[in-house]
Amino acid sequence: MSLKDRFYTYIENLQNTITSKLEEVDGSGKFKEDLWKRAEGGGGRTRVIENGAVFEKGGVNISAVHGALPQSMQNYFGVEDADFFACGLSLVLHPKNPFVPTVHANWRYFEMYNKQGDIVDQWFGGGQDLTPYYLFEEDAKHFHAICKQACDAHDSTFYPQYKKRCDNYFWNAHRNEARGVGGLFFDYLKSTENMGMEDWYNFVTEVGDSFLDAYIPIVLKRKELDYNQKHRDWQEIRRGRYVEFNLVHDKGTLFGLKTNGRIESILMSLPPHVQWRYDHLPKKGSEEEKLIQVLKHPKDWV
């Protein structure tokens, strides 16, 4: 089987594994599935959960699209008249309880072809990152420890490198703060002397396989914690920053919006209830301020 078919089969299975586990953890919410087709070639399987006991809103989506490379992507990659194939799994989960962090993950594979149909370029990309509303240091440490473990099985330089890229990528520049406490971000993983495409496949799928281990223990530990309206308000205000990042800075989101992607599948990443208040600042020394300090100065967790 070709690499693209193997990776697509992998994300199909991973979507099943992840949505099953999330439904089990949620206990009452169920994913709703939408199959969609892209006019120019390919399509996707969107699975969205809303108003669960644990997950207030979230999506775990896969897609595989192909055809002529859109003009905007030709410009971006500096190529002409190419064809492409891209597939990936994207997930975002917005829990109801403000003590359970939001999580985002994405694993993807891209191939570019010349007009004869030969592969002229190919790469993997992706990552996973955590966005808490209240900071439990042990949760950030656990998430990063699992990320590091998946990386270290392949190369001890990967974790520090992709952890730093994650901090850089999810930087909400106009707020001068990180979106969350980070994790991993990698892109353009192409064949090199040390890592062939098969090695990258093994690496990316190892990260994908680590997702539930990285996130679920945190959910289980925090999902029953008592919270009040004050905690909830803070969560909704911080979700506003999540929206700002995704709509102002996230290349993937903007790319999708501007190239006629399936809007509802892309914007499933937006939180269910969000607040904006003018010039809202948490009190000195509060738990809310403790979070902000860490977002302003990303730190090493492992």
Add this chain to the structure above:
Amino acid sequence: MSLKDRFYTYIENLQNTITSKLEEVDGSGKFKEDLWKRAEGGGGRTRVIENGAVFEKGGVNISAVHGALPQSMQNYFGVEDADFFACGLSLVLHPKNPFVPTVHANWRYFEMYNKQGDIVDQWFGGGQDLTPYYLFEEDAKHFHAICKQACDAHDSTFYPQYKKRCDNYFWNAHRNEARGVGGLFFDYLKSTENMGMEDWYNFVTEVGDSFLDAYIPIVLKRKELDYNQKHRDWQEIRRGRYVEFNLVHDKGTLFGLKTNGRIESILMSLPPHVQWRYDHLPKKGSEEEKLIQVLKHPKDWV
């Protein structure tokens, strides 16, 4: 007095007039004032209202900034080493009652100088537009009638021209719908054979003076209407589209975010409580769907 000083005095007075009237209409909410300075030159007077009886959140801000034209603006205007002055009033009001529309307005003046300090370019810009959550045709007609009246006093071609520009500008392209029912939008109003800068000053200030007449009668007519959670949910979902427009498409907002503008003054435009639901579609024949039809196919109101 120079044109820039006269226009700045005009917007200072207009800010006072508008915030006084809005406080009177609100009956309980008061504007909070923040004065701020821009490190590179100039500053502003931000006035924000939150949790009023009528206005859930809103801002009526003025600013006057000057100095070396930032690099990004040099690129945008295709000039080098210029200095600039810009001043304007920007307002956005998000009412609590879903039957009262959100409104936005902006009137601004820009001057560009060479290194000798001579004015090498100057123009006015601005407009005002209405974003209802439920469509009362008579409200849209009233708002547009006042806009037309202000325009017609100067040139009968202005209203059709600036009404159309407004529909084009506030187009939420990724949703394939307008942000609201429009109004006026104009920019780069420069000296021509028919209209000198003095004439444009008279035109722009006439539009500014028309704002309260355009908006307040609608507020007074709708602010006491009964509403329930269903109406409120719809308002919050539609406010999500407002956020999407402002963060993804609005040149003014993005420009401010990317050139180190005062973030809290820029993002005062974002609504207080917002919802995103997956693939939410109003019922056929409902009042909610009636709004969507008009947003998908902008119409002539007068």
